[in-house]
Amino acid sequence: MKNKTMQEMNEQFKNCPIQVNEYEVDGxxxxxxxxxxxxxxxxxxxxxxxxxxxxxxxxxRVPTAEQQ
Numbered sequence: 001m002k003n004k005t006m007q008e009m010n011e012q013f014k015n016c017p018i019q020v021n022e023y024e025v026d027g028x029x030x031x032x033x034x035x036x037x038x039x040x041x042x043x044x045x046x047x048x049x050x051x052x053x054x055x056x057x058x059x060x061r062v063p064t065a066e067q068q
């Protein structure tokens with residue numbers, strides 16, 4: 001896969017939906033821009049994240065919710 005410039009990606013995905021959310025963390029505002037290009041299934045992404053997180057917690061690599 002060729003590394004594309006930001007301009008090339010903007011042109012390629014200009015008609016895809018975009019969502020912007022703002023979050024406040026410790027008094028700072030963070031703006032998160034999501035570009036939905038349709039290449040991934042959100043169910044698969046969330047499942048893989050959950051499994052990775054659970055395995056990491058079991059192996060002691062990721063702090064559990066109680067430790068945070």
